[in-house]
Amino acid sequence: MTNNKYIEIDKKNYLQTFGRYPITLDYGKGSRVWDVEGKEYVDALAGIAVNAVGHNHPVLVKQLQEQVTKLMHISNFYLSKPQAELSKKLVDLSGLDRVFFSNSGAESVEGAIKIARKYAHSIGRGGEIISFTGSFHGRTMATIAATGNKQMQEGFEPIPAGFKQVPFNDIKAAKSAVSKETAAFIIEPIQGEGGINSIDIEFIKELRNLCDEHNIVLIFDEIQTGIGRTGKMFAHEYLGIKPDIMTLAKALGGGVPIGAILSNEKVSSAINFGDHGTTFGGNPLACSAALAVLKIIESENLLEQAKEKGQWLKNRINELNLPGLKEIRGKGLMIGVEFDFETKPLVEKMLEKGVLANATAGSVLRIVPALNITTDDLEKVIDVLIESLKEL
Ligand SMILES: Cc1ncc(COP(=O)(O)O)c(C=O)c1O
Numbered sequence: 495m496t497n498n499k500y501i502e503i504d505k506k507n508y509l510q511t512f513g514r515y516p517i518t519l520d521y522g523k524g525s526r527v528w529d530v531e532g533k534e535y536v537d538a539l540a541g542i543a544v545n546a547v548g549h550n551h552p553v554l555v556k557q558l559q560e561q562v563t564k565l566m567h568i569s570n571f572y573l574s575k576p577q578a579e580l581s582k583k584l585v586d587l588s589g590l591d592r593v594f595f596s597n598s599g600a601e602s603v604e605g606a607i608k609i610a611r612k613y614a615h616s617i618g619r620g621g622e623i624i625s626f627t628g629s630f631h632g633r634t635m636a637t638i639a640a641t642g643n644k645q646m647q648e649g650f651e652p653i654p655a656g657f658k659q660v661p662f663n664d665i666k667a668a669k670s671a672v673s674k675e676t677a678a679f680i681i682e683p684i685q686g687e688g689g690i691n692s693i694d695i696e697f698i699k700e701l702r703n704l705c706d707e708h709n710i711v712l713i714f715d716e717i718q719t720g721i722g723r724t725g726k727m728f729a730h731e732y733l734g735i736k737p738d739i740m741t742l743a744k745a746l747g748g749g750v751p752i753g754a755i756l757s758n759e760k761v762s763s764a765i766n767f768g769d770h771g772t773t774f775g776g777n778p779l780a781c782s783a784a785l786a787v788l789k790i791i792e793s794e795n796l797l798e799q800a801k802e803k804g805q806w807l808k809n810r811i812n813e814l815n816l817p818g819l820k821e822i823r824g825k826g827l828m829i830g831v832e833f834d835f836e837t838k839p840l841v842e843k844m845l846e847k848g849v850l851a852n853a854t855a856g857s858v859l860r861i862v863p864a865l866n867i868t869t870d871d872l873e874k875v876i877d878v879l880i881e882s883l884k885e886l
Pocket residue numbers: 598599600601603630631632633682686687715716717718743744
């Protein structure tokens with residue numbers, strides 16, 4: 495069947511909420527994917543920062559195959575070997591004290607909000623969560639409230655109460671927003687959907703101090719930045735401060751849905767038996783995938799690769815004198831190229847020419863490929879970018 499035939503099926507049957515590109519993908523290998531008509535693409539989007547080790551990585555595939563034949567799912571009434579191993583691994587890597595597994599990013603943020611509120615109430619504070627303009631925290635009811643983008647909230651009222659937004663990187667605004675009601679601040683070390691905007695180091699240090707002063711919980715949403723994306727396992731390692739809670743998802747399972755909420759002992763201790771739960775979260779299959787992803791990142795030195803290749807890509811784009819280029823932002827392989835025009839038509843042109851990328855925040859081209867993408871594949875991304883800009 496052709497791309498169009500599948501798209502007709504989708505249009506007729508699927509809830510029409512995604513503005514999809516006109517292709518239907520069939521299989522992938524490394525950073526290459528093929529559509530159902532056999533056309534090949536370089537994948538510079540990696541499922542929006544999910545396929546960190548590329549498609550079909552042999553170590554991940556083998557581990558999943560083995561786990562499928564052993565145990566895919568059990569209730570969280572029981573423990574599985576992969577869950578115990580993964581919890582230890584993530585606690586060791588993060589320096590935080592406890593972990594809870596979920597199925598997605600939004601669900602991790604929901605869990606983080608619950609832990610923060612439970613802790614805040616236990617010390618006599620209110621439950622308000624403060625986030626930042628340009629942030630993105632998910633599409634469930636509480637996470638659209640945290641995201642604060644009116645477009646995402648419209649028509650879904652009443653929006654859950656207890657959320658407030660202040661300007662990104664503005665410590666004065668953050669300070670004046672704080673009251674006895676404040677439970678937590680939630681922030682992305684680099685805003686992903688918001689256009690690859692980095693946190694200011696002085697600002698975040700002051701925010702950490704502000705939180706310590708008032709016993710407010712600091713949540714880092716590392717759903718997009720975590721698991722090696724920026725060249726460190728967690729992007730906040732660049733900042734020299736630690737959060738009380740960190741959310742993860744996306745790259746953690748390398749394509750198998752899994753999220754995680756990590757928290758320090760202080761806030762974790764507010765959670766009692768029965769306070770939170772999940773059926774699927776942390777099942778043996780998903781945990782086994784995450785263990786394989788972490789193993790691959792270590793054995794293939796992917797943090798270093800992300801740093802080097804990201805820098806290479808930024809340098810390459812910088813020396814090209816691209817028409818309409820305003821700024822190149824980001825760290826490691828989380829790169830935003832801002833132009834002085836809307837980038838959606840550019841992304842469509844690039845797709846026609848065999849590269850998957852993404853437009854975000856209107857005028858930003860987002861490049862978040864697998865951490866092990868080859869230089870040849872990155873060269874192709876550059877060539878296609880140049881050709882596409884010429885034809886726009
Ligand atoms: C920083 C951040 N938080 C939360 C989410 C929501 O994750 P999910 O789509 O898995 O629910 C995303 C997704 O893009 C994200 O980038």
